[in-house]
Amino acid sequence: MAKQTDRGLENREIILGVLTEVLEKGSFVHLILNQALYKYQYLDKADRAFITRVTEGTLEYMLQIDAVIDRYSKTKTKRMKPLIRSILRMSVYQLLYMDRVPDSAVCNEAVKLAVKHKFHGLKGFVNGVLRTISREKAQIAFEDPALRYSVPAWMYEKWVQDWGEETTEKIAASFLKTRPTWVRCNLSAASREEILISLKQEGAKAEPLAGSDSMIALSGYDYLEGLTAFCEGWIQVQDISSSLVGELAAPKEGAYILDVCAAPGGKSLHLADKLKGTGLVEARDLTEQKTALIEDNLARCGLTNIRARVWDATVPDPQWENQADIVIADLPCSGMGIIGRKPDIKYRMTEEGLKELEELQRRILSVVWRYVKPGGKLIYSTCTINRGENEKNADWIRRNLPFDPVDITKLLPDGWERESTASLEEGQIQILPGIGPWEDFDGFFISVFKRRI
Numbered sequence: 001m002a003k004q005t006d007r008g009l010e011n012r013e014i015i016l017g018v019l020t021e022v023l024e025k026g027s028f029v030h031l032i033l034n035q036a037l038y039k040y041q042y043l044d045k046a047d048r049a050f051i052t053r054v055t056e057g058t059l060e061y062m063l064q065i066d067a068v069i070d071r072y073s074k075t076k077t078k079r080m081k082p083l084i085r086s087i088l089r090m091s092v093y094q095l096l097y098m099d100r101v102p103d104s105a106v107c108n109e110a111v112k113l114a115v116k117h118k119f120h121g122l123k124g125f126v127n128g129v130l131r132t133i134s135r136e137k138a139q140i141a142f143e144d145p146a147l148r149y150s151v152p153a154w155m156y157e158k159w160v161q162d163w164g165e166e167t168t169e170k171i172a173a174s175f176l177k178t179r180p181t182w183v184r185c186n187l188s189a190a191s192r193e194e195i196l197i198s199l200k201q202e203g204a205k206a207e208p209l210a211g212s213d214s215m216i217a218l219s220g221y222d223y224l225e226g227l228t229a230f231c232e233g234w235i236q237v238q239d240i241s242s243s244l245v246g247e248l249a250a251p252k253e254g255a256y257i258l259d260v261c262a263a264p265g266g267k268s269l270h271l272a273d274k275l276k277g278t279g280l281v282e283a284r285d286l287t288e289q290k291t292a293l294i295e296d297n298l299a300r301c302g303l304t305n306i307r308a309r310v311w312d313a314t315v316p317d318p319q320w321e322n323q324a325d326i327v328i329a330d331l332p333c334s335g336m337g338i339i340g341r342k343p344d345i346k347y348r349m350t351e352e353g354l355k356e357l358e359e360l361q362r363r364i365l366s367v368v369w370r371y372v373k374p375g376g377k378l379i380y381s382t383c384t385i386n387r388g389e390n391e392k393n394a395d396w397i398r399r400n401l402p403f404d405p406v407d408i409t410k411l412l413p414d415g416w417e418r419e420s421t422a423s424l425e426e427g428q429i430q431i432l433p434g435i436g437p438w439e440d441f442d443g444f445f446i447s448v449f450k451r452r453i
């Protein structure tokens, strides 16, 4: 019994450490959480799942959680000591959203954490706020949809302007749902059937996606590095939406492909796999640190027709002019389509940031189009649902560069064409999470162009 209680505190200490890094020091949650899970490999699967859920859940619901704390605490969250604020946030998440942890245990562990970090004087405060919320929680409701789905007000308003109220509510709700991890099979390394067998033998739940030859929904595993299929490079984590770039690029064997913003390499690896050892993919990114992520994936997957290179995409490279059969411009973006996986995006992005990204994308596009050879393809994509980036910049390409849109209607799985808000004949698809066939997918935008001869 004593041992269990100790572990409860240890788990919460790890969560507190991750939240402090993310919320007070600006680190990315997926990186810090992965590092922590790697470091604490010796913990039980259940403990690790608890750490993941509470960390992610606290970030997913943080705006709502803060509103609840502010309702019941005299000291508002903005004025609290950062550590106490994090303890309260992660504890309120457990009180409101995790039935399996008794409220009294949540309150006790929070008090112990505060004491452990030498905040003896705030023991009563932490206990009082949490016990009040535990008592009052059945009464708590949110009229304001932005708060109900824990989205910053300006962002929610922007989505309403872009997509209308009903669709926005579906998008916002879908970001709070648990989704499987989608992985793409490297078919040059193993068949999907072999990979499914390996995953299931190691206890993971693996469901092939109907209508695709390479995608699998993966869940119920402890950590990726513990799976043979991952270590051997047979699978690559990639959302279905993102894998659609490779499908729409449809490279012919022997093609020369330049991916100008490639890290960590999801699309480049997919394209190299499709080339079946022929041709070449050059996968570029801005810094050594970023290309190192691509190199890691290359080493694991063992593909030989791909190389990584540091290059700033805003700087012209005369050597590649008119050389590429396909240029992939999967550009830095506001990331508002992947909030379901990276909830901290909600707190980082600003309205000014959106404008800067729209402009950066145009700056990159105005350089990289020259690498496409006449008759070749330019694919501009983002993992966002912001019309100001996506459709506006695709229209900018059409009006300013020597490219024509490629009709992608026939290239999509059945049913997808009904849901796209962008025009498929104009070479564009906007995937909205939570809508129609895209229930479990990331939000994504892809536009396909062909260079005039």
Ligand SMILES: C[S@@+](CC[C@H](N)C(=O)[O-])C[C@H]1O[C@@H](n2cnc3c(N)ncnc32)[C@H](O)[C@@H]1O
Residues within 6 Å of the ligand: 242, 260, 261, 262, 263, 264, 265, 266, 267, 268, 284, 285, 286, 287, 290, 311, 312, 313, 314, 330, 331, 332, 333, 383
């Ligand atoms: C959306 S991510 C790319 C994801 C990648 N295509 C994949 O599928 O794994 C955008 C990338 O652009 C890179 N980036 C940002 N500014 C850049 C620049 N000026 N030149 C090259 N890469 C840049 C970022 O480092 C980031 O890795």
